């Protein structure tokens with residue numbers, strides 16, 4: 001049974017600072033990720049990454065071989081405006097024209113993301129980046145230029161990548177000046193500024209290119225109740241409000257989820273808003289939602305007297321090393337789901353969760369959906385010139401089957417752009433955690449030759465695309 005529509009956009013994803021390198025070349029300014037990643041010990045930084053800036057033509061040829069119908073990438077704000085504002089950098093502007101043209105000529109739909117964690121460092125120095133309200137105007141200046149410049153070649157614009165994850169891991173995803181590091185309200189303030197920026201970019205796409213569509217790419221994990229105890233069901237609902245609907249309600253209704261906002265207000269965490277902000281959010285309603293789906297979560301009712309705790313991480317790649325789970329007193333506590341296996345980084349593997357998310361989101365908002373990330377981070381090994389990544393094939397084939405089932409029940413899914421097209425700088429573990437269909441021959445401390453090597457999953461995905469999702 002052919003469930004995937006004929007024009008389904010089989011694709012893959014990357015982001016600028018994780019793949020491009022050339023961090024200070026051809027006039028590019030530093031981004032906050034160039035700075036944040038320099039501070040991580042034991043991992044590569046963003047200065048060379050996968051050298052895509054110099055090898056984009058070779059990379060696009062490989063994409064063509066793979067059979068990609070779409071490629072999701074991000075535009076580095078600091079390549080276009082090295083100081084964040086002012087005059088555009090011609091070489092930076094030219095690079096994305098070249099990349100987009102190369103994709104189009106090879107029959108691959110370019111899907112650009114305007115912002116993927118990489119605020120220009122100059123604006124962090126000037127007014128603390130997204131913490132400062134000026135960031136909204138400067139983002140609009142950037143987005144206005146980029147949308148006009150490339151818009152005639154673009155059908156789908158992704159506005160901001162993963163506001164939810166930027167809130168959850170605000171210190172890793174932003175260069176936070178020292179004086180704010182204990183101020184947890186700041187993350188919701190950053191998010192509020194991003195909501196305005198994201199709404200404005202939707203408005204700009206509609207203004208200049210009424211036939212194009214725009215939406216955010218959201219890190220999205222459905223949340224199950226740990227047990228059938230009614231209190232656990234309530235906890236799961238609360239967690240869904242604060243971790244998911246807090247974003248999607250803004251994108252599609254133009255206002256914050258009431259339960260989540262009230263909880264933040266009661267705990268002095270709510271964003272400060274100005275008169276007229278809601279009108280901006282309402283004017284910039286998204287055309288679709290793109291989700292980055294890796295795992296589901298579970299929640300239970302927190303114990304009386306439980307203290308607030310924020311999300312922990314696993315930075316070792318050894319199962320069980322996660323440093324803790326989020327607790328919001330009187331609201332929810334996130335916990336491990338005993339029914340699911342996890343990756344080496346403790347991310348629960350749950351294809352049904354993707355099906356659940358697609359159905360839930362479509363029934364709430366009735367807007368088309370894209371999958372702009374999905375995949376498994378692993379310690380891939382290059383042996384005799386080959387990478388046998390059967391675990392990646394298993395992971396993706398189960399997730400694609402889940403998408404097929406959701407489509408079969410009427411959910412309009414436009415694309416599948418798994419993470420990642422090629423190995424790149426993992427946000428948490430450099431080159432020790434790989435995601436690509438294409439192996440890049442380098443390690444964190446040895447650049448080697450950066451050669452591109454097709455993994456087993458490359459050949460498998462080629463056949464998936466070729467059969468339009470029939471042969472998994």
Ligand code: BGP
Nearest residue numbers: 015162165219377426427428433
């Ligand atoms: C998403 C990001 C990506 C990517 C991916 C995997 O949150 O949008 O940029 O890196 O997660 O995360 P990690 O590299 O930490 O494994």
